[in-house]
Amino acid sequence: MTVSEVRKRYLDFFAKRGHAIIPSAPIVPENDPTTLFTGSGMQPLVPYLLGQPHPEGTRLANSQLSFRAEDIEEVGDNRHTTFFEMLGNWSLGDYFKKEQLSWVYEFLTEELKLPKDRLWVTCFAGDETLNLPKDTESAGIWKGLGMPEDHICFCDAKKNWWSRSGTPDEMPTGELGGPDSEIFFDFQTPHDPAFGETCHPNCDCGRFMEIGNSVFLEYIKNTDGSFGKLPKQNVDFGGGLERLTSATNDNPDIFLTDVFSTPLEVLKNRSHKPYKNVERTTSYIKSFRIILDHIRAATFMLASGIRPSNTEQGYILRRLIRRSIREADKLGIKDAVLAEVAESFDTAYTDSYSFMQEAAGLIREELEKEEAQFKKTLSHGMRELKKMGDNIDAFLLFTTFGFPIELTEEIARERGINLDMNTIKAKMKEHQALSRAGAAQKFAGGLADSAKQTVRYHTATHLLLAALRKVLRGEIVQKGSNITAERLRFDFNWPIKLSPEQLKATEDLVNEKILERLSVEMKELPKAEAQKIVGTLSFNLSKYGDIVKVYKIGDFSAEFCGGPHVENTGELGHFRILKEEASSAGVRRIKAMLE
Ligand code: ATP
Ligand code: MG
Numbered sequence: 001m002t003v004s005e006v007r008k009r010y011l012d013f014f015a016k017r018g019h020a021i022i023p024s025a026p027i028v029p030e031n032d033p034t035t036l037f038t039g040s041g042m043q044p045l046v047p048y049l050l051g052q053p054h055p056e057g058t059r060l061a062n063s064q065l066s067f068r069a070e071d072i073e074e075v076g077d078n079r080h081t082t083f084f085e086m087l088g089n090w091s092l093g094d095y096f097k098k099e100q101l102s103w104v105y106e107f108l109t110e111e112l113k114l115p116k117d118r119l120w121v122t123c124f125a126g127d128e129t130l131n132l133p134k135d136t137e138s139a140g141i142w143k144g145l146g147m148p149e150d151h152i153c154f155c156d157a158k159k160n161w162w163s164r165s166g167t168p169d170e171m172p173t174g175e176l177g178g179p180d181s182e183i184f185f186d187f188q189t190p191h192d193p194a195f196g197e198t199c200h201p202n203c204d205c206g207r208f209m210e211i212g213n214s215v216f217l218e219y220i221k222n223t224d225g226s227f228g229k230l231p232k233q234n235v236d237f238g239g240g241l242e243r244l245t246s247a248t249n250d251n252p253d254i255f256l257t258d259v260f261s262t263p264l265e266v267l268k269n270r271s272h273k274p275y276k277n278v279e280r281t282t283s284y285i286k287s288f289r290i291i292l293d294h295i296r297a298a299t300f301m302l303a304s305g306i307r308p309s310n311t312e313q314g315y316i317l318r319r320l321i322r323r324s325i326r327e328a329d330k331l332g333i334k335d336a337v338l339a340e341v342a343e344s345f346d347t348a349y350t351d352s353y354s355f356m357q358e359a360a361g362l363i364r365e366e367l368e369k370e371e372a373q374f375k376k377t378l379s380h381g382m383r384e385l386k387k388m389g390d391n392i393d394a395f396l397l398f399t400t401f402g403f404p405i406e407l408t409e410e411i412a413r414e415r416g417i418n419l420d421m422n423t424i425k426a427k428m429k430e431h432q433a434l435s436r437a438g439a440a441q442k443f444a445g446g447l448a449d450s451a452k453q454t455v456r457y458h459t460a461t462h463l464l465l466a467a468l469r470k471v472l473r474g475e476i477v478q479k480g481s482n483i484t485a486e487r488l489r490f491d492f493n494w495p496i497k498l499s500p501e502q503l504k505a506t507e508d509l510v511n512e513k514i515l516e517r518l519s520v521e522m523k524e525l526p527k528a529e530a531q532k533i534v535g536t537l538s539f540n541l542s543k544y545g546d547i548v549k550v551y552k553i554g555d556f557s558a559e560f561c562g563g564p565h566v567e568n569t570g571e572l573g574h575f576r577i578l579k580e581e582a583s584s585a586g587v588r589r590i591k592a593m594l595e
């Protein structure tokens with residue numbers, strides 16, 4: 001089966017069972033400054049799993065574009081990518097274990113036609129000291145569906161428990177959690193005893209692959225440390241789309257699913273090297289996989305409006321691109337290749353995600369630019385690295401050639417050398433502080449003034465967002481922001497060009513709020529409380545009880561923000577919109593200045 005086919009069958013299957021099919025949330029979480037990327041289908045839905053009503057009802061399903069920077073080191077085996085699609089279905093206080101497990105089983109065996117004897121599951125073994133029962137209910141349901149008893153395994157909370165803060169004992173009071181039941185596909189490859197005497201679903205030898213996981217949110221932690229049953233119980237299912245597709249093809253290599261086939265051909269032709277499935281590898285096959293994964297991720301990021309830069313999402317994007325350039329070099333590909341690989345992804349995904357085709361020109365341009373720039377840096381750096389032999393000086397390579405520290409670390413590791421990263425990082429910090437001090441001296445005065453300007457633009461950006469929400473009467477969220485001492489640039493979700501009247505009304509409203517001389521207040525609050533004030537759907541999986549900063553401008557605006565801001569909007573002067581234009585699909589950009 002193809003990836004599109006599996007996705008479509010899944011969504012149709014759950015639509016037929018009363019689920020609203022919701023769109024994938026953006027890969028950059030909306031209004032959530034504390035996390036860079038959406039890493040699962042559940043992440044954008046956490047507020048609803050915690051009790052907020054969802055406008056689409058109590059049964060939801062989707063395919064979520066997910067990115068996990070933390071999996072970057074795993075890329076190279078046959079089952080991990082940083083970017084993937086996660087199929088998900090949710091019950092918000094609606095159905096529970098019986099329906100969930102029966103449907104998943106039916107989907108896998110009837111829709112995807114996976115052989116029944118190749119499916120294995122794990123269930124929560126319970127925890128006596130915490131008085132949490134063994135999940136015999138789930139196990140009983142699996143058994144009733146026809147799962148052989150020896151295919152049902154019980155594991156402890158490290159494997160089969162979900163909460164935002166980890167195992168039950170790590171959960172704070174008031175936190176929700178519950179057991180989960182993971183499903184594995186047996187590829188029937190021989191067991192590798194290097195991974196232990198006997199094989200089991202959680203064994204890492206490569207025989208079993210986790211294809212999905214049903215989480216049952218049924219407990220709340222009480223003040224006395226005990227666990228109470230929730231009045232309304234939720235289900236969260238997440239399944240790897242590419243892994244499920246691999247299972248239908250009885251081939252454990254996700255890079256051999258159809259979405260990778262044209263890009264893989266490009267790499268085979270350009271490197272004159274064959275490709276085959278290996279479980280995990282240090283050979284050139286790993287280079288193929290890194291480029292395939294990283295450039296697919298980069299393509300989706302660029303299409304979502306992220307641009308290579310030295311901070312946050314843009315930094316991760318740049319790292320993916322640079323790493324791919326190095327791997328292409330290792331494969332012996334001499335000329336630029338990334339844009340061509342990216343283009344074949346555009347084609348593979350255009351039926352499912354039309355924004356990919358719309359962004360094709362831009363993707364090509366950005367990749368060509370980065371590749372041309374970094375190829376030079378790479379060849380200089382590699383030449384120097386060769387000269388250095390075993391005495392690698394990562395700091396010198398960075399300061400003289402702009403050679404990224406992580407890449408030096410990676411190359412050193414490949415040569416069996418462990419760099420002392422702590423010393424290098426300390427040196428980097430010192431270097432940055434010194435160059436900042438140098439710059440401050442050079443532009444004495446000028447810099448202080450420009451810092452004050454950017455603070456004013458920062459506050460103006462909050463006013464602009466609040467004004468757009470009022471004027472457009474929509475759920476406007478920030479999609480990007482860039483401030484210099486001369487102007488602000490602000491990207492937001494809106495499908496069409498703003499009319500001159502809408503722009504005028506926005507500009508006027510901002511100026512009105514400036515003239516009102518509203519005071520700007522900062523509050524540090526626990527996340528849940530801040531959420532109430534800001535009132536948007538921002539949430540993520542970081543630890544419960546996080547303190548976040550909220551900036552309020554009168555009663556006009558309230559946003560999660562690190563600051564700094566002016567104390568009073570009267571300090572801003574007159575606000576003028578210079579330009580309104582498209583930034584990427586579904587995203588508009590406004591440039592404005594204070595005068
Ligand atoms: P693994 O242990 O294999 O890394 P996980 O425990 O991190 O998986 P979950 O967080 O439960 O996985 O995600 C739900 C599903 O998403 C998994 O069952 C798997 O099918 C898929 N998945 C997770 N991580 C990846 C990845 N890096 N690449 C491809 N698919 C993934
Ligand atoms: Mg994982």
